[in-house]
Amino acid sequence: RKSNKTAPHGNKLYPLVGTLPDFILNRHRFYDWNTETLARCPTNTSVFRRPGKVHGIITANPQIVEHMLKTNFENYPKGPRFISLLQDFLGAGIFNADDHLWIMQRKTASYEFNTKSLRNFAMENVASELHNRLLPILKSAAETNATVDLQDVLERFAFDNVCKLAFNTDPACLGGDATAGAEFMRAFETAANLSSGRFLYAVPRSYLIKKFLNIGSEKKLREAIATVHEFADQIIVSRIEKRSEELNEDEDLLSRFIDKSDNISGEFLRDVVISFILAGRDTTSAALSWLFWLLSSRPDVEAKILNELESIRRESGKSIGDVYSYEELRRMHYLQAAISEGMRLYPPVPIDTRNCKNDDVLPDGTMIGKDWFMSYSAYAMGRMESIWGKDCLEYRPERWIEKGVCKQESPFKYPVFHGGPRICLGRELAYIQMKSVAASVLERFQIRVLLEKGTSSPQYLLSLTLKINGGLQAKLNHRLP
């Protein structure tokens, strides 16, 4: 009877089955269930236990997040469970590697992500995709009064962009559905969804039976991975051949990795590329989709963004339709605050997990055992009164502005881009992309979001990234000049 009561750390622990009954009941609203539980806990940290020896801790406590991501980083690797579930899809790519395999990729990638040449390459790609594809599509939707799924369009935009960055290939997903690139994107999406679905099995590792028999979701996963690999392999093989013939002047990440390493296998290069595509694929589109929804119900915030854009255009002598430079994007402090505030409430990576290597005691005194999982919920942290105050559920970009400048929050209080040695490498590129898109779309169009009947806000989908279930259906109107 004792164990049926609410455990001191928030979750009900039933005999034998642990938190499984509540997990099954709340799986569809997992992040909110988690937020409610963590808010009730004295140190915003809760113990989670279900059959199959799944033990772990979920936290929304900045001190504990700092402990796992930085102070005791070595004790919290991705770990064998995470790596084995994503192995088929990601191999040993940076997203799915620990120790020396991770260090080697991180070193090359952090050097490259800090170069001006990569930033310029990314800026050119964004400007070209924006002005040649995204804006014309939205213009035509506005002129014909057609409903457009903004999330879908933004995902295609982000996918084209990250493929250019990763291996200088334009899949032209925003151009249409009939391209080989669009097939690659669909297969990539299926592979990402089905691989992440392996984490949600009520009985862990039961996916192995389906995998062995090659049936159901595992059969689909195998086919999707084969399509992704085939597409990537063709590009990589031709790039390696080209490298031996001529000096490579491509600016993309694949070329930079080939240039920096000797004797690197084609298979490993494929893993490198796939991890980068995964990392940069859905994150910016998810953030922008939630932002456009938030702004559609907050004309006051939208008006402030438009004022800021107008004053930047005035100072630089630009008009609507011109491409914003890097310096101009940097001066968009209020827009940056609006985007950061959107991601506080709707973080593109809502929850992130590590494996505890050796028994440890967390800063609040909670014990964690070897091989337990250790997760932090960025979703819950953005909604914690203990972190953001009484108005934590309110969308208020002003909380980011200090003396007219958008301030940086501690990554442990706001772990939307992770923190410590594995902090997101694409943070700056992501802001370039998000600000360019948001500025160009908002100054041209008014967006009216169409919600499903009987709902007052979009619902999220359970996947690696926090997407809107059913997309973001909207009508656009040209703004009057």
Ligand code: HEM
């Ligand atoms: C709003 C956009 C983005 C958000 C919120 C975001 C968030 C994150 C988070 C939470 C992680 C840690 C994941 C983990 O280790 O489990 C991460 C890692 C990473 N991100 Fe981003 N990301 C964004 C955009 C991008 C972009 C555009 C790129 C560029 C391709 C990128 C590249 C990476 C890479 C390479 C890592 C792995 C770093 C490592 O393990 O050392 N991200 N990101």
